[in-house]
Amino acid sequence: xxxxxxxxxxxxxxxAELAIDIAQKAKDASKILTKISxxxxxxxxxxxxxxILSESGFITxxxxxxxxxxxxxxxxxxxxxxxxxTPSRIKAMAEGLRQIASLQDPVGEVxxxxxxxxxxxxxxxxxxxGVIGIIYESRPNVTADASGLCIKAGxxxxxxxxxxxxxxxxxxxxxxxxxxxxxxxxxDAIQIxxxxxxxxxxxxxKLEDYIDLIIPRGGEGLIRFxxxxxxxxxxxxxxxxxxxxxxxxxxxxxxxxxCMNAKVQRPGVCNAMETLxxxxxxxxxxxxxxSKELEDExxxxxxxxxxxxxxxxxxxxxxxxxxxxxxxLILSVKVVKDLDExxxxxxxxxxxxTEAIITRDYRNAQLFLTNVNSSTVLVNASTRFSDGFxxxxxxxxxxxxxxxxxxxxxxxxxxxxxxxxxxxxxQIRT
Amino acid sequence: xxxxxxxxxxxxxxxAELAIDIAQKAKDASKILTKISxxxxxxxxxxxxxxILSESGFITxxxxxxxxxxxxxxxxxxxxxxxxxTPSRIKAMAEGLRQIASLQDPVGEVxxxxxxxxxxxxxxxxxxxGVIGIIYESRPNVTADASGLCIKAGxxxxxxxxxxxxxxxxxxxxxxxxxxxxxxxxxDAIQIxxxxxxxxxxxxxKLEDYIDLIIPRGGEGLIRFxxxxxxxxxxxxxxxxxxxxxxxxxxxxxxxxxCMNAKVQRPGVCNAMETLxxxxxxxxxxxxxxSKELEDExxxxxxxxxxxxxxxxxxxxxxxxxxxxxxxLILSVKVVKDLDExxxxxxxxxxxxTEAIITRDYRNAQLFLTNVNSSTVLVNASTRFSDGFxxxxxxxxxxxxxxxxxxxxxxxxxxxxxxxxxxxxxQIRT
Numbered sequence: 076x077x078x079x080x081x082x083x084x085x086x087x088x089x090x091a092e093l094a095i096d097i098a099q100k101a102k103d104a105s106k107i108l109t110k111i112s113x114x115x116x117x118x119x120x121x122x123x124x125x126x127i128l129s130e131s132g133f134i135t136x137x138x139x140x141x142x143x144x145x146x147x148x149x150x151x152x153x154x155x156x157x158x159x160x161t162p163s164r165i166k167a168m169a170e171g172l173r174q175i176a177s178l179q180d181p182v183g184e185v186x187x188x189x190x191x192x193x194x195x196x197x198x199x200x201x202x203x204x205g206v207i208g209i210i211y212e213s214r215p216n217v218t219a220d221a222s223g224l225c226i227k228a229g230x231x232x233x234x235x236x237x238x239x240x241x242x243x244x245x246x247x248x249x250x251x252x253x254x255x256x257x258x259x260x261x262x263d264a265i266q267i268x269x270x271x272x273x274x275x276x277x278x279x280x281k282l283e284d285y286i287d288l289i290i291p292r293g294g295e296g297l298i299r300f301x302x303x304x305x306x307x308x309x310x311x312x313x314x315x316x317x318x319x320x321x322x323x324x325x326x327x328x329x330x331x332x333x334c335m336n337a338k339v340q341r342p343g344v345c346n347a348m349e350t351l352x353x354x355x356x357x358x359x360x361x362x363x364x365x366s367k368e369l370e371d372e373x374x375x376x377x378x379x380x381x382x383x384x385x386x387x388x389x390x391x392x393x394x395x396x397x398x399x400x401x402x403x404l405i406l407s408v409k410v411v412k413d414l415d416e417x418x419x420x421x422x423x424x425x426x427x428x429t430e431a432i433i434t435r436d437y438r439n440a441q442l443f444l445t446n447v448n449s450s451t452v453l454v455n456a457s458t459r460f461s462d463g464f465x466x467x468x469x470x471x472x473x474x475x476x477x478x479x480x481x482x483x484x485x486x487x488x489x490x491x492x493x494x495x496x497x498x499x500x501x502q503i504r505t
Numbered sequence: 506x507x508x509x510x511x512x513x514x515x516x517x518x519x520x521a522e523l524a525i526d527i528a529q530k531a532k533d534a535s536k537i538l539t540k541i542s543x544x545x546x547x548x549x550x551x552x553x554x555x556x557i558l559s560e561s562g563f564i565t566x567x568x569x570x571x572x573x574x575x576x577x578x579x580x581x582x583x584x585x586x587x588x589x590x591t592p593s594r595i596k597a598m599a600e601g602l603r604q605i606a607s608l609q610d611p612v613g614e615v616x617x618x619x620x621x622x623x624x625x626x627x628x629x630x631x632x633x634x635g636v637i638g639i640i641y642e643s644r645p646n647v648t649a650d651a652s653g654l655c656i657k658a659g660x661x662x663x664x665x666x667x668x669x670x671x672x673x674x675x676x677x678x679x680x681x682x683x684x685x686x687x688x689x690x691x692x693d694a695i696q697i698x699x700x701x702x703x704x705x706x707x708x709x710x711k712l713e714d715y716i717d718l719i720i721p722r723g724g725e726g727l728i729r730f731x732x733x734x735x736x737x738x739x740x741x742x743x744x745x746x747x748x749x750x751x752x753x754x755x756x757x758x759x760x761x762x763x764c765m766n767a768k769v770q771r772p773g774v775c776n777a778m779e780t781l782x783x784x785x786x787x788x789x790x791x792x793x794x795x796s797k798e799l800e801d802e803x804x805x806x807x808x809x810x811x812x813x814x815x816x817x818x819x820x821x822x823x824x825x826x827x828x829x830x831x832x833x834l835i836l837s838v839k840v841v842k843d844l845d846e847x848x849x850x851x852x853x854x855x856x857x858x859t860e861a862i863i864t865r866d867y868r869n870a871q872l873f874l875t876n877v878n879s880s881t882v883l884v885n886a887s888t889r890f891s892d893g894f895x896x897x898x899x900x901x902x903x904x905x906x907x908x909x910x911x912x913x914x915x916x917x918x919x920x921x922x923x924x925x926x927x928x929x930x931x932q933i934r935t
Contacts, residue, residue: 106852110876183875189897195886197896202878204908283732287908302713308738308909329931336933422536444926445613446540448632456625456929465934466627466925467619478634478717478922479738480910492908495896496874499886501759503766504895 090270094278097233097266098285101206104261105231109203111260113180120176120223122254127169127219130250135160137246138215145239157213158240168219168247171470175223178469181488182229185496196498201491203229205287208279210235210301212293215243221290222251222265224472228490231264233279233286237293238271245269273300280305288480290473310485311477314400315345315428317458320417320443322434323354327361329455330433334365336457337431339372343402345474346429346451346461350397350407352417355381358410362386374404381410397424414439421447428476429453429461450476450483520700524708527663527696528715531636534691535661539633541690543610550606550653552684557599557649560680565590567676568645575669587643588670598649598677601900605653608899611918612659615926626928631921633659635717638709640665640731642723645673651720652681652695654902658920661694663709663716667723668701675699703730710735718910720903740915741907744830745775745858747888750847750873752864753784757791759885760863764795766887767861769802773832775904776859776881776891780827780837782847785811788840792816796838804834811840827854844869848877855879858906859891880906880913 108116127134138160145155181201188198207230209221218234225232236244248267256262268275279286283306290310291301302309319337321330337348353361358381366376366386376382377396378389389408396407397420411417414432421430431453432443440454451461461484463471468486475481481489557564568590575585611631618628637660639651648664655662666674678697686692698705709716713736720740721731732739749767751760767778783791788811796806796816806812807826808819819838826837827850841847844862851860861883862873870884881891891914893901898916905911911919 109878191895191897195890200874303736306733308907326931332931332933340934440928444630444928448539448924451925451927453927454929456927456932457934459934460625460927460929460932461925465621466927467621477738482922483925492912494878495881495891495913497881497883497886497890497896498870498874499884499890501756501762502886502890503762504770504887504889 090274091278093270094275094282095285097268098206098279098282100263101231101233101266102285104264105203105205105229107261108226108229108231108264109182111229113182115258115260116180116226116229117176119255119258119260120172120226122258123219123223123226123251124169124172124176126250126254127165127172127247130246131162131165134165134243134246134250135162137242141240141242148239150239154213154239158215158243160215160243164216168216171216171220172223175227175470175487178227178487180227181491186493193502194500195502198496199493200496201488202494204490204492206231206233206285207490208233208235208286208289208307210276210289210291210293210297212237212297213240215240215247217292218244218247218267219251220470221472222248224470224487224490226255226264228487230490231266233266233268235268235276235279241269241271276301277304280307283307292473308480310473310475310481312345312474313476314426315347315474315476316349316398316400316424316426317346317429317461318350318352318417318421318425319348319431319433319458320352320411320414320421321354321357321361322414322432322436322439323356324435324439325354325357325361325433326435327357327364330361331365331368333431333433333455333457335368335372337459338369338374338406339404340457340459342404345400346458347402348406348458349400350409350424352409352411352420353382354417355410355412358382359385362408362410369406372404374406376406376408378408379410382408400426414442418443418447421449425449426476428474429458431456431458450474520704521708523700524705524712525715527698528636528709528712530693531661531663531696532715534694535633535635535659537691538656538659538661538694539612541659543612545688545690546610546656546659547606549685549688549690550602550656552688553649553653553656553681554599554602554606556680556684557595557602557677560676561592561595564595564673564676564680565592567672571670571672578669580669584643584669588645588673590645590673594646598646601646601650602653605657605900605917608657608917610657611921616923623932624930625932628926629923630926631918632924634920634922636661636663636715637920638663638665638716638719638737640706640719640721640723640727642667642727643670645670645677647722648674648677648697649681650900651902652678654900654917654920656685656694658917660920661696663696663698665698665706665709671699671701706731707734710737713737722903738910740903740905740911742775742904743906744856745777745904745906746779746828746830746854746856747776747859747891748780748782748847748851748855749778749861749863749888750782750841750844750851751784751787751791752844752862752866752869753786754865754869755784755787755791755863756865757787757794760791761795761798763861763863763885763887765798765802767889768799768804768836769834770887770889772834775830776888777832778836778888779830780839780854782839782841782850783812784847785840785842788812789815792838792840799836802834804836806836806838808838809840812838830856844872848873851877851879856906858904859883859888861886861888880904
């Protein structure tokens, strides 16, 4: 693996040196940051917010240069839209930092504490992770959001955004670093990687002695690239093939409202519903209602045989459909015999992201919550709530679909780890 | 059992297939295991304990064959000792499984739960991780201990022990699988890899779609090999260069008792003290006392210049000594100006494993606990308490020195993850 890595690199020594330099500075800063009080961190976050606003002219100018280059390269309108920093988006970045300042500091929280028979008082205390690398794509607002969350939890952050947004990211980063500096916090706690190709990413992913965690944010290609090449632990976020099962006892009005919300409120995101499972005993009453609503909203329905008997205009769903995250106004629909068949379908085709049941049956609600081991499991609520902010985590650094360290939406708490603290009075081991 | 034995093969393609076959079986079993009640798991654990005892004849015979081979290969006496399964060690394995049965089941615990402004009730529930791979060296008792802990937490386990102990491990594994079977639990939840070379390990480390976590247990060479080659998250346990700082206000009798315990009670383990830091204001009174005791116990002292002025018989410690995990009756000793110098030394040379302060000063105790970010930090107690059983985790699957998922001693709780469970009554996102 390391062989193929070095084969890709064009000028290894300089980029490798640059990566180590960045990582070393971030690590040194993280050692200072871990001892900074909540009050100082919050004051710095408010300064960072102010800095984004006072530097908005420069940020906008640099963003325009990125946009011009992107246009010259013939990148898509959707891409240009994600890259673009409008005044309202700049305001939203600043507001986001203020909100992060208002969150409770996870660092120093003693999660639990117990006394041992020999009198030792043993506790688990939250501490920062250390240095966190964020590898992301075109949206420059991630630079501010991720920096804020990492600083809040006492971590240094190394940010490596998309090559097309490098000027925007550098401009935002300069404002943020300046704010840290003004508050006597180490500016090196925020590092923007200035190299616009993937060799720098490869070099960073080797630095397990400096960087404690990598969070990739972007498409599946980026995430696979990062996780296959990293020696550092990676919090992955693969696809969300989210299901809703409408049980036989469901309140059909509620089911309609939740299903429509889960499918059309924002179809392009990972917690939107992709597959609807309907209990056979209510299929005849529910499917005509929901398919009419879906049609009105321009959603294409791809159904199983039994669905198509009730909704003849539905296309035929094939095996591939059940695996697919459409991220679009398309929905696959299957009629199932019972809760067990619904759960088996989810186990076979799901991505362990988010699933919901709509039911009035107590036992089925509890069985679904207990036995479906996706990262978020809901009863009688929209899958769209699988989101750090909506769940009350304050903000979200990502959604993990791998089970280690964090599973599901991650907030500031997930940017910490715990150490054991032990109060003794002379105990020795016998 | 005979089937897996005959599967001992050497050609790579077959090994790749064998690894996938093992991993697939473990994954399928884990899906069943996640739904098994605590009572059934505990009954199976008690059966596993009984099975070890009733099969002790066969286990001993197979262990003897391993020992004969090891002797022929000229392996060291220390190695042979670790490999050997005496009647008391077999009893200890059985007793360990009974203890694991008596632990509280972490699965299903709702760690916390809160209500959102829109009425959603959001909780975090512990669930099994899935499939855990344990890569270990010569001690065959790991086969029983690790199986017990993984089953307790609802996980399948793939065990790959040292090549010299393959017969012992297969014999233990057969008894454990048989016990699962008798209790209507899937025997495939315990997989013993029968291939005696590292190619099988390499194949397993690629299977990120089947295996959720790898825990290597053994020397630093094994751990580096595993973590450099794994696509699966690894919980690493590198060296423990553990420090004790004897503060100026320390009760010197307590300091002596704790330091001796930390150094000599079991010098060959990772939580033994390797470096003693002594406040300059008590160096003249404390160092003569402790060095006399250390000498009586056969401990070689390697001191800094100031130490050697007080303890002339001490050898000179060089830069390398401060980094060294001796795992032996050797201790490096340094006189420091104050708490800050002690903490700086620990930050520079420590391995973030376990550190202790001996003090009567309230402020220094709290500063040390707060600012030293090792996995276990103690006040007035021996570093030897950095151990899952001693801390009250019930048993220990390993000690993590990397910060993700778990940091420090890991028990059954660390073999779980959490999912979000959400009770709604029709909420949609607006």
